Amino acid sequence: MAYRQTKQPPITPETTLENARKWLNIVRYGESGSVIQLQDDCEYRLSEILENPKILKKYLGPYYRKYLLIHLPYNQSFDHTIRESLDGLCRARNIRLPENNDVNSYIKYVADKGYEIALFISRLSPTLEDPVFRELLFLEKILQDARNFSVVCFFESDITHPDYRQLTDKCSLIFDNIIKYPLYNRSDSRQFIKYQRELWNLTISKKLENEILDLSGGYLWIISAILRYFRDNPKQKIESAVKDEQVMNKAIVVWDKLTETQKTILKKAANKQLFKDAENRPEYDYLKKIRLISGKNDLGLPIFNHIIDRENKAKKLTSRDNAVFLENRDISNELTYNEKVFLSILIKNSKKIVTRNDLAKAIWKDSWEEKYSDWAIDRLAYRLRQKLTVLGIDNSLLKTAKRKGFIFG
Structure with missing residues (x-):
């Protein structure tokens, strides 16, 4: 959710300044840290801070221009992403980087010029899915080897949970400062x-x-x-x-x-x-x-x-033995054969997209290609939603996945 320019700021100036104080203090003292916030708009507000000279001067001091501040969303590889970002920012500052060097050499070269580098890296939760945390360990190693280099990482997951204790022990610099953000007031x-x-x-x-x-x-x-x-x-x-x-x-x-x-x-x-x-x-x-x-x-x-109410209602519908049940009542006779098959396959794959082709194959079997049409599938979904309403089930549980298929639940 990128913010456009209006007279009204997206959040109160007090909150923006409080964020700036916390994040920029980490950088000012040459440390690193992590921000935990469920909603991933936190990093988008970085532009309000990183592009505001008054805020930078307030929290980084009068020589704030010595800081090279970069916001970069994580994209599969730190090595490539950091090098590209550094290259772009250095070009803007007329700093000519040596060619074909690794990340550490880039950082050392810039640091030798008297600059401080601070990366604000967002959307990092996918790195937690790797059981050995390769990318985060790679970043930690850079921090250990480099000088004049800080990172502030943004996670949507609770990295303070005991399940991540081994990670936080190994990446003590990344998690040197941890800031948890609540939902907005x-x-x-x-x-x-x-x-x-x-x-x-x-x-x-x-x-x-x-x-x-x-x-x-x-x-x-x-x-x-x-x-x-x-x-x-x-x-x-x-x-x-x-x-x-x-x-x-x-x-x-x-x-x-x-x-x-x-x-x-x-x-x-x-x-x-x-x-x-x-x-x-x-x-x-x-x-x-x-x-x-x-x-x-x-x-x-x-x-x-x-959402909880919808999930509870969805659980009332079950499919077994070629029949559909509302709680313990067999409602198969209230559905046509095609409607029953349509609903059964969706219930069995609850919360997953069932493609139009898979629905057609289940309904029309070997002749599905001959009988298939988007109109026929959509009409089935329409009639099924009407019958769900009559049965007292929220028909919005049957959702259309645009150009893909349908989801139930």
Whole structure:
């Protein structure tokens, strides 16, 4: 979510300055560190800091121009990404780098010129999927060998969890400073709404604004999605927004960032059954810290209630022995053969995309190529949604994956 220029800043100046103080202090003292924030817009606000001479002077001192500050999203390889970024920034400063050198040589060459290098590296959570953490260990080795070199890393996952203890021990420089960010507070969320309203010339009532704030819990990406819905559907109410496929898809993306243990804890919070559990304490503490669990042990991101509700409803539908059941009631006779096959294959592959071709093969078998048409598949989906509504099932559980197929759940 890149921010465009308006008179209104996306968040309050106080929060921007607080971020600048924390991040730039790491650089000023020649250290490195990591930022943990569930919503990945944190790094996008770097431009407000790195391109603002007043802020840089305030926190890096009068000689702030000696710092080469680079924001780079992680893209598969640190070696290539860092070299490219350094090359681009040095060209802008008229610093001629030697050709065909490795990263360490680049950094040493620039440091010898009297510059301090600071990389702000975002979207690093994929590096945690590697069981031996090759990329992070590579970055740690650069930090160990280099001088005048700092990194601030941005993660969407909780790298303070005991599961990552071995990593944090091996990468002591990357995790020298760890900053956990909660979801935005009410003031920043309200400021973001002002920003979006100006950007889109959007008028909404104070009541609707408060409803959006209550629903989104301080997650700016979700606020943006809800506001976009009302921009395009100005006469609708908040209840309609949570049924909108685009809004809910964004909420599901956020939900899917969480571990199964974290989801279980949040489901307990939604059902008012949350108690501190010693076994899950690290997860509970993390969710509390980032405000996904409120001070009263409620959901800090209330739109999750709708995801949990949808998942519970989806579980009521099962498929076995060539029949479809709503809880324990066989509803096969209320569906045509094609509808039953369509729904069965989606239920069996819950939350996964089932392609149109796979649906056609299941329905029409050997003659599927002859009988297949997008229109026929879409009509089946349309009729099935109508019948789900009659059965008391939220028909938005049956989602269209554009140009791919369908998803249930």
